[in-house]
Amino acid sequence: METRELRYFVAVAEELHFGRAADRLGIAQPPLSRAIQRLERRLGVTLLERTSRSVALTEAGSVLLREGRAALDAVDAAGRRTRRAGTGRPGLVLAAKAGASSELLTKLLDAYAAEPGAVDVEVMLCGIAQQERLLRDGRADVALLHRPYDSTTGLDTEDLRTESQVALLPAGHPFSTRAELRMAEVVALPGLPMPRWPGPDGGYPDGPGPEVRDHTQLLQLIALGRATAVLPESCRVHLSSDLAAVPVADAPPVTTVIAWPPQSRSRPLADLVRTATRL
Amino acid sequence: METRELRYFVAVAEELHFGRAADRLGIAQPPLSRAIQRLERRLGVTLLERTSRSVALTEAGSVLLREGRAALDAVDAAGRRTRRAGTGRPGLVLAAKAGASSELLTKLLDAYAAEPGAVDVEVMLCGIAQQERLLRDGRADVALLHRPYDSTTGLDTEDLRTESQVALLPAGHPFSTRAELRMAEVVALPGLPMPRWPGPDGGYPDGPGPEVRDHTQLLQLIALGRATAVLPESCRVHLSSDLAAVPVADAPPVTTVIAWPPQSRSRPLADLVRTATRL
DNA sequence: GGCGGCGATACCCGGCGGGTATCGTCGCGG
DNA sequence: CCGCGACGATACCCGCCGGGTATCGCCGCC
Numbered sequence: 001m002e003t004r005e006l007r008y009f010v011a012v013a014e015e016l017h018f019g020r021a022a023d024r025l026g027i028a029q030p031p032l033s034r035a036i037q038r039l040e041r042r043l044g045v046t047l048l049e050r051t052s053r054s055v056a057l058t059e060a061g062s063v064l065l066r067e068g069r070a071a072l073d074a075v076d077a078a079g080r081r082t083r084r085a086g087t088g089r090p091g092l093v094l095a096a097k098a099g100a101s102s103e104l105l106t107k108l109l110d111a112y113a114a115e116p117g118a119v120d121v122e123v124m125l126c127g128i129a130q131q132e133r134l135l136r137d138g139r140a141d142v143a144l145l146h147r148p149y150d151s152t153t154g155l156d157t158e159d160l161r162t163e164s165q166v167a168l169l170p171a172g173h174p175f176s177t178r179a180e181l182r183m184a185e186v187v188a189l190p191g192l193p194m195p196r197w198p199g200p201d202g203g204y205p206d207g208p209g210p211e212v213r214d215h216t217q218l219l220q221l222i223a224l225g226r227a228t229a230v231l232p233e234s235c236r237v238h239l240s241s242d243l244a245a246v247p248v249a250d251a252p253p254v255t256t257v258i259a260w261p262p263q264s265r266s267r268p269l270a271d272l273v274r275t276a277t278r279l
Numbered sequence: 280m281e282t283r284e285l286r287y288f289v290a291v292a293e294e295l296h297f298g299r300a301a302d303r304l305g306i307a308q309p310p311l312s313r314a315i316q317r318l319e320r321r322l323g324v325t326l327l328e329r330t331s332r333s334v335a336l337t338e339a340g341s342v343l344l345r346e347g348r349a350a351l352d353a354v355d356a357a358g359r360r361t362r363r364a365g366t367g368r369p370g371l372v373l374a375a376k377a378g379a380s381s382e383l384l385t386k387l388l389d390a391y392a393a394e395p396g397a398v399d400v401e402v403m404l405c406g407i408a409q410q411e412r413l414l415r416d417g418r419a420d421v422a423l424l425h426r427p428y429d430s431t432t433g434l435d436t437e438d439l440r441t442e443s444q445v446a447l448l449p450a451g452h453p454f455s456t457r458a459e460l461r462m463a464e465v466v467a468l469p470g471l472p473m474p475r476w477p478g479p480d481g482g483y484p485d486g487p488g489p490e491v492r493d494h495t496q497l498l499q500l501i502a503l504g505r506a507t508a509v510l511p512e513s514c515r516v517h518l519s520s521d522l523a524a525v526p527v528a529d530a531p532p533v534t535t536v537i538a539w540p541p542q543s544r545s546r547p548l549a550d551l552v553r554t555a556t557r558l
Numbered sequence: 559g560g561c562g563g564c565g566a567t568a569c570c571c572g573g574c575g576g577g578t579a580t581c582g583t584c585g586c587g588g
Numbered sequence: 589c590c591g592c593g594a595c596g597a598t599a600c601c602c603g604c605c606g607g608g609t610a611t612c613g614c615c616g617c618c
Contacts, residue, residue, distance in 0.1 A: 001282065001354055001357065001358050002281050002282050002283060003280065003281050003282050003354070004281060004575090006354070006357070017595085018595075018596060018597095019594085019595065019596085027575090027576065027577090028576070028577055028578080029595085029596075029597095030576085030577080030578085030579095030596090030597075030598080030599095031575060031576050031577075033596060033597060033598090034575085034576095034597090034598095035575085037597090043358065043361055043362055043365065044362065044365070044366065045361055045362055045364070045365025045366060046365065047361075047365075050595095050596065050597095051583080051584075051595095051596085052582075052583045052584055052585090052594080052595055052596055052597090053583085053584060053585065053594080053595075053596095054595095055595095055596085058365070059364055059365070060361050060362075060364040060365030061361075063360050063361050063364040064357060064360075064361040064364075066542070067353075067356060067357035067360050067361065067417075068357045070353055070357070070542065071350065071353035071354040071356070071357045073353075074346075074349055074350035074352075074353040074354075075280055075282070075285070075350040075353075075354070077346060077350070078280065078285070078343060078346035078347045078349070078350045079280050079322060081342050081343075081346050082322055082324055082326075082339050082340075082342050082343040082346065083322055083323065083324055083339075085324070085338055085339040085342040085343075086322065086323070086324025086325065086326075086337070086338070086339030087323065087324060138346075153435050153541035153542060154433055154434075154435070154540075154541025154542060155433075155541075156432050156433070261433075262432035262433025262434075263345070263349070263432060263433060283606090296564085297564075297565060297566095298563085298564065298565085306606090306607065306608090307607070307608055307609080308564085308565075308566095309565090309566075309567080309568095309607085309608080309609085309610095310606060310607050310608075312565060312566060312567090313566090313567095313606085313607095314606080316566090329564090329565065329566095330564095330565085330614080330615080331563080331564055331565055331566090331613075331614045331615055331616090332563085332564075332565095332614085332615060332616065333564095334564095334565085
């Protein structure tokens with residue numbers, strides 16, 4: 001199986017429409033049809049159920065979609081990491097959610113920079129739940145994640161710290177003076193829905209509440225009185241005066257972990273991980 | 280990057296010889312040289328340092344070798360799993376070392392077969408340290424591993440049980456009547472070296488001691504008075520009378536784990552894992 | 559110094575990837 | 589009920605790229 005074929009199939013499987021997929025791939029529709037047919041013939045498996053009005057994934061097709069994405073990520077990662085290894089710049093790329101764990105991040109970067117043999121660390125600030133992707137396709141070498149929000153399956157990790165969570169409310173909200181809240185109270189706040197985060201696929205789940213991409217967006221929405229959210233208590237350090245934080249007694253504790261792709265313990269990475277665990 | 284190019288590069292990087300690599304790939308040498316040149320040009324990186332007398336990997340080349348193997352495994356896995364999903368046979372393939380944990384394996388298979396919704400489980404008995412590879416390239420869905428001998432990095436796992444280890448000796452050996460031994464005594468047994476196991480790459484480490492591929496080979500060598508070994512105590516159940524087992528006080532305990540590739544929790548796999556943890 | 563092994567180069571061919579034109583099917587609206 | 593339009597499949601053509609053979613250039617070694 002060639003990566004081009006995989007890329008073609010993934011495009012069609014995502015669009016469920018040969019024309020749009022061909023468009024996205026920058027080729028015409030007929031060669032795309034042929035490529036998919038050949039792929040099916042070679043695998044001996046029907047991947048797509050098509051009529052002239054619709055395209056649907058078969059069971060095998062959805063397996064290939066999932067596995068093919070992972071394989072393409074691995075191929076991309078190989079290319080990117082090789083390029084990085086070749087063209088000077090042997091530094092590390094660390095991915096972190098914009099606005100999360102910032103004081104831990106500064107402490108980590110400072111401590112690591114003081115280590116003997118430290119290399120340049122490029123910080124890649126990204127949206128929610130993007131870090132796993134960045135690690136998998138080689139754009140990042142190491143990331144800060146937050147369990148249980150982020151999935152760590154298939155990554156090597158070390159726990160860094162665990163903290164409880166607080167509810168963020170607009171300053172002056174009646175609940176903002178409470179000593180603590182419960183999850184049931186927070187989710188039921190009238191006029192203040194919990195926002196929706198993008199999933200690992202970049203899509204948003206259905207439901208009420210505004211769609212939110214990063215922490216600054218979120219904080220602004222809360223300050224505007226349009227939403228509320230439950231976040232790790234370390235977010236308090238950069239709260240502006242228009243926001244209030246109230247502990248949530250029964251929210252699950254959040255563990256910040258440092259994660260990296262398996263089988264990639266280079267010296268600089270190992271040093272960074274060791275530094276992190278000693279903070 | 281196309282998978283063909285990756286396959287070509289991996290072959291050359293492993294052989295460090297264009298002629299032999301071309302031979303292995305079933306093509307002539309000139310197209311192989313061109314393919315590698317094009318790959319280097321596209322990546323903008325020198326992968327191989329060649330003179331007319333030798334070929335050596337650059338730093339970037341060894342990165343691409345490691346990452347490329349993983350990517351090729353992922354592509355192979357995508358193909359194999361898709362084929363399996365398409366052509367009926369939606370069963371599970373379980374990989375286990377031949378001769379290890381056999382009574383746990385039988386118990387697991389029996390218990391799972393009794394579950395509602397159980398599917399066929401094909402058992403793939405393999406050599407030492409082969410299971411990780413089988414999981415990665417899609418030939419197996421789930422495996423039994425033994426920490427700390429087997430690496431579990433990049434795999435999802437559940438612990439099943441932990442046991443201490445015993446030294447295996449030829450029956451009648453002076454030490455065979457001892458109540459317990461220490462590691463230092465076992466490794467120093469005159470005339471009874473510890474055998475060498477293949478690593479994950481299939482190669483054997485250097486050193487004294489016979490090369491061993493699986494447990495039956497090993498047991499036979501011990502019975503013949505040519506070797507000794509330290510194994511989990513569950514190996515006692517199938518000891519023949521020509522072997523003796525003596526507990527080793529300071530050997531690290533061995534944990535049997537069930538492992539599967541990340542992001543692949545199909546219903547049957549989840550059922551099997553759940554059954555295993557309940558044994 | 560000549561021989562032989564090895565990677566690179568030169569040159570040729572066939573197949574495959576990609577393009578345009580067009581067909582066959584089917585849902586839908588008048 | 590018929591015609592239109594959307595969409596995937598088919599037909600056919602072209603240029604490039606993957607692969608082959610022949611040969612060169614380099615260099616270690618007898």
